Amino acid sequence: MSGRLIPALPFGATLGLIAPAGPPAAGSLERVPALLAAHGFKAKLFPGCAGPTHLDYLAASDAQRLADLHAAFADPEVDAVLALRGGYGCARLLEQIDTDLLRRQPKLLIGFSDITALHGLRDGLGLVGLHAPMPASNLLDADASADAHALFSLLHRGLSAGEQIAPALPAHDLNQGERAAGRLIGGNLAVFTALLGTPWAPRADGAILFIEDVGEAPYRVDRLLVQLRQAGVLDAAAGFLIGSFSDAESPDAVLADLLRPLGKPMLAGWPSGHCRPHIALPLGLQVEMDVAAGCLTVI
Template identity: 60%
Template sequence: MAEDEFLIPPLRPGARIAVIAPAGPPKPGRLEPVEGWLNERGYQARLLPSCFGPPPLDFLAAPDAVRLADVHTAFGDPQFDAVLALRGGSGCIRLMDGIDLGLLAHTRKLLIGYSDLTVLHALRTQAGIPSLHAPMPASDWGLPGAQADTDALFDGLARGWRVGDVIGQAAPHALSHGGSARGQLIGGNLAMFCALLGTPFLPEVDGALLFIEDISEEPYRVDRMLSQLRLAGVLDRIAGLLVGSFSGAESADAVLADHLPKLRCPVLAGWPAGHGQPNRPLPLGVRARMDVASGRLTLI
């Protein structure tokens, strides 16, 4: 199959991957294995300066100028075939008004990451370019229980994604309801998606399939963010809602059970992606059909 038939082409053996840290710093011992991990999978890695600091604030991997320069280098330098975020955390949104949007719109290099990377995925979606919500090396790779997620990422990169692919399946869930919906997959981390409201960087929500997940958000904060999406009209405009994991805090199940049944659009809950495990790769910025009865997402 020709590569132009793929929505996300395979990442060929020997491809060179730029590793950037546009958000938070790695924890001790989590940076050193990254190059070896990528080499083991058949890729070449180059860790850009943001991965090495120094952090100007304890929640930032490096100064804004360094992290911004690495975003531009990773996407602009033709030696790189894909861009991998080292980890999430916080900091990507500080870069948004400095990013060369024209540069990002003229390269189809795959962006891989999740969490704080939600805002960079939004830029790719706005430009009509797919990206990948997927495990990151300093957050997930090599951790107990995460091997299946990492394997799924690299299997997908080797295979690519094309129209007709079933990209996952959710188990039956009490909060799932409705029939089917189709639209462009958008979203990611709920807090970061809400942070884009009122900015020029929010992707088109009309007729979209919105994916949400989060970590360490207490129920009252999840309630506030879902209320914000409702008051902003987002939940009335989307074609369907895809709900991943909410982990690392008191259970948000009661809040989700209060909000989700009120939505007029189909809801598919229990999707295997988010900060917990499983965290299977999910293409964003592509069109998909969501079928609640089967729990499947199919690229269209």
């Protein structure tokens, strides 16, 4: 564990499963323990994972989802906390989260999409999280074995300064600049932007801003980026890491129009988000982005 910025979890470690946003699809919850066991982890499912749902789109009531989140971080048996899926709902919990508890129990939080809101809150506490696939979101899919292996292998080995994250990236027209270094922040563009004006919006000064989204038409991506610009986030950031924008027309023209004139290093086509493969990203850690090499180095 010495020197690791994300501690290694041994085989047999327990992952606490919570559903802070949407409910799992029918029949998926029962398959999660076997998935984790196949990769050397025990699963501890907290009650809200099984419902009952609230308003049809929330896994359980706000009170239950909040109680599960607190219980998972407080539980001495739980080594790291894994969100079951995204959807929507984390924002409803933010003002009630016990931040003192999270500071006392700085366990890793793993998840993406709506979990971006929780990563934002934790960033303000100086806590690291993994923007990574989730069991009932995409890790149970038939073609997700490589993503599952990559994520759980990362959890077993941990992450140290000097390590590179270097997926095979084709050249991309949006790429510009050479290098930028800073704290890695961001996640889902719509959820991240919704944090603006709240106490849980991560500081962007000197940061590497990662963005991804799903099902957002180019004009909606435009609106979100303009809001980030008007809030000073784009000017404050040191560089941009562009992930997947899936299930909609490509927003590359919008990204070029709004980000390229800033003259900051930008690395695009990064395989993270609502896509496959989905490479885990260490939010909250300092990284150096090398555009020409197409990689991130933890520093």
